[in-house]
Amino acid sequence: MCENFEQVSEAVPKAATSNPYGPNPSDFLSNVGSFQVIESTLREGEQFANAFFTTEKKIEIAKALDDFGVDYIELTSPVASEQSRSDCEAICKLGLKAKILTHIRCHMDDAKVAVETGVDGVDVVIGTSSFLRQYSHGKDMNYISKQAVEVIEFVKSKGLEIRFSSEDSFRSDLVDLLNIYKTVDKIGVNRIGIADTVGCANPRQVYELVRTLKSVISSSTEIECHFHNDTGCAIANAYTALEGGAKLIDTSVLGIGERNGITPLGALMARMIVSAPEYVKNKYKLHKIRDIENLVADAVQVNIPFNNPITGFCAFTHKAGIHAKAILANPSTYEIINPNDFGLTRYIHFANRLTGWNAIKSRVDQLNLHLSDAQCKEVTAKIKKLGDVRPLNIDDVDSIIKDFHQEVNTPAVTYKENANGDADVESISLEGPSAKKQKK
Numbered sequence: 001m002c003e004n005f006e007q008v009s010e011a012v013p014k015a016a017t018s019n020p021y022g023p024n025p026s027d028f029l030s031n032v033g034s035f036q037v038i039e040s041t042l043r044e045g046e047q048f049a050n051a052f053f054t055t056e057k058k059i060e061i062a063k064a065l066d067d068f069g070v071d072y073i074e075l076t077s078p079v080a081s082e083q084s085r086s087d088c089e090a091i092c093k094l095g096l097k098a099k100i101l102t103h104i105r106c107h108m109d110d111a112k113v114a115v116e117t118g119v120d121g122v123d124v125v126i127g128t129s130s131f132l133r134q135y136s137h138g139k140d141m142n143y144i145s146k147q148a149v150e151v152i153e154f155v156k157s158k159g160l161e162i163r164f165s166s167e168d169s170f171r172s173d174l175v176d177l178l179n180i181y182k183t184v185d186k187i188g189v190n191r192i193g194i195a196d197t198v199g200c201a202n203p204r205q206v207y208e209l210v211r212t213l214k215s216v217i218s219s220s221t222e223i224e225c226h227f228h229n230d231t232g233c234a235i236a237n238a239y240t241a242l243e244g245g246a247k248l249i250d251t252s253v254l255g256i257g258e259r260n261g262i263t264p265l266g267a268l269m270a271r272m273i274v275s276a277p278e279y280v281k282n283k284y285k286l287h288k289i290r291d292i293e294n295l296v297a298d299a300v301q302v303n304i305p306f307n308n309p310i311t312g313f314c315a316f317t318h319k320a321g322i323h324a325k326a327i328l329a330n331p332s333t334y335e336i337i338n339p340n341d342f343g344l345t346r347y348i349h350f351a352n353r354l355t356g357w358n359a360i361k362s363r364v365d366q367l368n369l370h371l372s373d374a375q376c377k378e379v380t381a382k383i384k385k386l387g388d389v390r391p392l393n394i395d396d397v398d399s400i401i402k403d404f405h406q407e408v409n410t411p412a413v414t415y416k417e418n419a420n421g422d423a424d425v426e427s428i429s430l431e432g433p434s435a436k437k438q439k440k
């Protein structure tokens with residue numbers, strides 16, 4: 001042993017019951033293992049550049065989301081257009097398990113139309129940042145408070161759920177925010193919402209705001225969070241919001257929404273199955289996620305991104321020889337998510353120069369051929385050699401394997417001359433091409 005080598009103790013794998021990615025005990029308000037989804041493909045998602053949903057498509061999407069198991073489905077405001085109003089009514093009549101919400105401005109005109117549609121609840125929003133107060137609706141915080149109280153009391157008087165949210169929460173003055181939330185909490189709301197409308201927030205800011213809000217609202221009021229993805233934090237922000245004690249996350253399928261959208265439903269499931277596996281597997285029909293994403297991708301004419309969590313074409317593809325070897329021995333070596341939980345399968349990418357003989361051996365087995373380990377190593381070397389020259393496809397590899405297999409299974413025959421001067425068979429061997437080469 002090398003003199004400079006210092007022996008280190010090996011980490012013993014933790015007991016199967018302790019999940020290092022589960023809720024952190026210090027987050028004593030955490031809802032990581034009890035979160036709910038407000039699915040907004042049919043509201044925020046309608047604001048995606050390519051989106052146009054016919055009534056039939058909305059119904060198909062609503063049914064698919066309901067079947068998947070989302071808790072709420074949020075629909076475009078009925079005052080947005082006449083068709084939006086009648087589509088909202090049509091979806092309310094479907095009798096879905098998920099509660100149906102519509103999303104309105106904090107205005108009595110909108111609220112009066114919303115409560116007549118048959119929805120289970122109303123999500124109310126108003127801009128509170130100085131940007132929006134100055135350049136959008138032009139109202140001050142006193143006006144916002146008065147308006148909020150009137151709309152909330154009205155919606156509640158109709159026996160519907162009510163959520164009050166500030167738009168652009170992370171660029172709003174904290175004192176203003178706490179005041180407005182305290183006001184609406186005092187009169188009673190089911191949920192208060194915070195929205196990262198421009199996608200500027202980072203996970204720590206989210207955690208802090210959620211914890212601060214938790215400390216000023218009553219324990220029966222839940223916190224709902226809405227995160228835009230402009231800086232790529234929408235999934236992480238959703239997760240830390242739950243750690244901080246938020247209960248509900250707004251999602252859309254593939255994350256579609258204004259600009260580059262919000263927390264994607266599928267990606268949130270990827271995050272949450274790692275942290276709360278039993279809860280997620282029991283609550284949501286995870287194997288439906290691919291169909292739902294395809295449904296929405298088709299409807300808005302986009303492709304599923306190649307690097308999408310779960311459904312990206314290479315999400316469960318293992319390439320380098322070292323990875324492939326370990327995956328074949330135990331998939332947990334390089335997978336934190338089991339593709340089977342989503343009705344999917346893993347794939348070993350063996351047609352490339354980074355491949356290793358274990359991956360090739362497994363391909364040989366799939367082809368129902370028989371090669372020894374030494375022979376697999378030999379054919380792997382051939383594959384890598386060609387892989388250095390040009391990209392390979394599966395057919396390339398399969399033909400190299402098949403040619404090699406045929407070669408090693410073609411008997412090497414040697415002859416000797418008999419007394420009559422004719423050739424007699426001296427020996428037949430199946431030692432493979434390298435053996436043959438050596439004899440020459």
Ligand code: HCA
Pocket residue numbers: 044047103123124125165166167168193194195196197198225226228258
């Ligand atoms: C918008 C509004 C909103 C509302 C979010 C919410 C946002 O379209 O700008 O009601 O929670 O991102 O602020 O989607």
Ligand code: CU
Pocket residue numbers: 044197226228257258262
């Ligand atoms: Cu939004």
